[in-house]
Amino acid sequence: MTEYSRLLIKVNNADNVAVALMDIAENTEVLSGIFTRSTIPQAHKIALTDIAAGDSIVRYGTVLGYAKDFIPKGSWINENMIILPPSPELDNLKWGTDLVPAEDLPYPPRTTWMGYKNAQGFAGTRNILAISTTVQCTAGVINAAIKRIRSELLPKYPNVENVIAVNHTYGCGVAINAPEAKVPIRIIKNLIRHPNFGGEIMLIGLGCEKLTYDMLLSPEEITPENVLTLQDFSGHDIMMKAILDMAENKLRRLNARKREPLPLSELIIGLQCGGSDAFSGLTANPSAGYASDMLVRGGATVLFSEVTEVRDGVQYLAARTRDKETCMRLAEEMRWYDDYLKAAGVGRDANPTPGNKKGGLSNIVEKAMGSIAKSGRAPIEEVLSPGERPTKRGLIYAATPASDFVCGTSQLASGIGLQVFMTGRGTPYGLEALPVIKVCSRNEMKKQWFDLIDFNAGVVATGEKTISEAGTELFNLILDIAEGKKKTYSEEYGFYNDLCVFNPAPIT
Numbered sequence: 292m293t294e295y296s297r298l299l300i301k302v303n304n305a306d307n308v309a310v311a312l313m314d315i316a317e318n319t320e321v322l323s324g325i326f327t328r329s330t331i332p333q334a335h336k337i338a339l340t341d342i343a344a345g346d347s348i349v350r351y352g353t354v355l356g357y358a359k360d361f362i363p364k365g366s367w368i369n370e371n372m373i374i375l376p377p378s379p380e381l382d383n384l385k386w387g388t389d390l391v392p393a394e395d396l397p398y399p400p401r402t403t404w405m406g407y408k409n410a411q412g413f414a415g416t417r418n419i420l421a422i423s424t425t426v427q428c429t430a431g432v433i434n435a436a437i438k439r440i441r442s443e444l445l446p447k448y449p450n451v452e453n454v455i456a457v458n459h460t461y462g463c464g465v466a467i468n469a470p471e472a473k474v475p476i477r478i479i480k481n482l483i484r485h486p487n488f489g490g491e492i493m494l495i496g497l498g499c500e501k502l503t504y505d506m507l508l509s510p511e512e513i514t515p516e517n518v519l520t521l522q523d524f525s526g527h528d529i530m531m532k533a534i535l536d537m538a539e540n541k542l543r544r545l546n547a548r549k550r551e552p553l554p555l556s557e558l559i560i561g562l563q564c565g566g567s568d569a570f571s572g573l574t575a576n577p578s579a580g581y582a583s584d585m586l587v588r589g590g591a592t593v594l595f596s597e598v599t600e601v602r603d604g605v606q607y608l609a610a611r612t613r614d615k616e617t618c619m620r621l622a623e624e625m626r627w628y629d630d631y632l633k634a635a636g637v638g639r640d641a642n643p644t645p646g647n648k649k650g651g652l653s654n655i656v657e658k659a660m661g662s663i664a665k666s667g668r669a670p671i672e673e674v675l676s677p678g679e680r681p682t683k684r685g686l687i688y689a690a691t692p693a694s695d696f697v698c699g700t701s702q703l704a705s706g707i708g709l710q711v712f713m714t715g716r717g718t719p720y721g722l723e724a725l726p727v728i729k730v731c732s733r734n735e736m737k738k739q740w741f742d743l744i745d746f747n748a749g750v751v752a753t754g755e756k757t758i759s760e761a762g763t764e765l766f767n768l769i770l771d772i773a774e775g776k777k778k779t780y781s782e783e784y785g786f787y788n789d790l791c792v793f794n795p796a797p798i799t
């Protein structure tokens with residue numbers, strides 16, 4: 292990243308636009324001989340040269356699109372002035388041309404953390420009793436039971452940090468045999484087994500739903516200790532007592548879990564963004580990318596996702612896949628999403644959001660380039676479908692929709708113990724099953740939401756910190772929060788969003 296002037300920031304020498312570091316008044320000389328032709332809002336783009344109609348508009352060294360009409364230098368460039376280029380093709384992606392060796396990634400300042408080891412898979416960052424369900428019909432009962440468990444039982448088991456519902460809207464009234472039903476079923480199956488739940492299964496069904504226990508559990512797991520069917524009980528009091536007894540048995544076992552020192556290879560985290568702006572790709576995402584590279588170098592596993600937000604930079608990701616098979620899996624996930632959008636009659640211009648545009652992100656190419664920055668430079672070891680569990684360690688591309696809740700729920704199903712969430716516009720988003728660290732892209736955002744945003748990367752834009760300094764601090768914060776030494780603001784306030792299981796199959 293080049294710091295360009297007091298007012299502007301430019302990323303790549305090939306760029307013919309720069310981004311305003313603050314609101315700039317009309318007729319300000321931003322660079323020698325370049326005067327603003329109008330007010331330029333913070334985070335928005337300004338033309339550094341005259342750009343003829345049809346010429347490329349270049350940021351991050353990448354063509355964002357083509358000028359609809361002549362753009363004189365000093366102009367504010369907004370989304371209405373850019374023609375979107377076609378998506379990068381998927382048939383001949385080149386793999387393995389940009390594999391950064393491990394020794395070139397930054398070495399982490401710490402290589403151990405305190406986590407909850409599990410018999411299988413990654414370690415947990417929290418110790419939680421989860422009450423899962425096969426169907427939405429049970430949600431009210433589960434929520435009421437949780438209230439009682441929290442007040443009557445939880446205080447007796449001090450090593451258990453919380454009891455939560457894994458509620459969802461799937462399970463009945465759905466085309467359970469549709470080919471794509473495998474997606475929500477896989478997500479729910481893996482949510483039940485999240486590393487923070489310590490391998491304790493507590494699954495509540497109604498009794499007449501389409502999603503049955505055998506679709507989620509192995510035959511040995513379907514026991515009275517693990518599953519409970521509401522229609523088997525006569526009346527409220529007996530039903531509630533059965534749920535509380537079941538919960539107490541699980542709490543007793545979970546209470547034996549203790550944090551222990553673990554290598555970073557036991558840690559898995561996820562990255563996503565929401566409410567991005569043009570600063571996200573300059574500050575928050577590159578800082579997260581640096582922290583991610585440190586985690587990967589130390590042996591941890593890092594997931595990044597959001598298909599529509601990487602689709603337009605897929606060639607850069609393909610170059611970082613280690614082998615042909617991984618590259619083809621990447622292309623396959625992108626193609627699936629292209630078809631999914633096409634079937635619904637929408638294009639990739641369905642993203643960005645109005646808030647993104649207000650934040651200076653003109654189109655999906657610009658958003659993608661900023662979004663990819665969060666994945667750092669490490670090679671991509673594996674590509675997953677939504678909610679799949681990784682079989683490898685290191686940096687992993689886990690395909691999911693970009694919707695914050697759908698991505699969050701899918702990454703949770705993939706087993707992440709913590710999520711780092713980059714935002715430019717601000718969001719109180721949080722999930723109850725794991726800590727979500729909110730990283731903002733601008734100092735103004737941190738100033739406004741000083742007690743809602745966990746980490747401010749805006750200092751990178753103002754030159755107060757370098758990306759490596761901010762990235763190292765973020766790495767340390769990730770470990771402090773993973774091991775429970777610190778809590779996120781959303782945990783402190785109890786700001787939790789509902790889970791949203793991705794269901795690309797029909798509702799009936």
Ligand code: CA
Pocket residue numbers: 563564565597693694695698
């Ligand atoms: Ca998102």
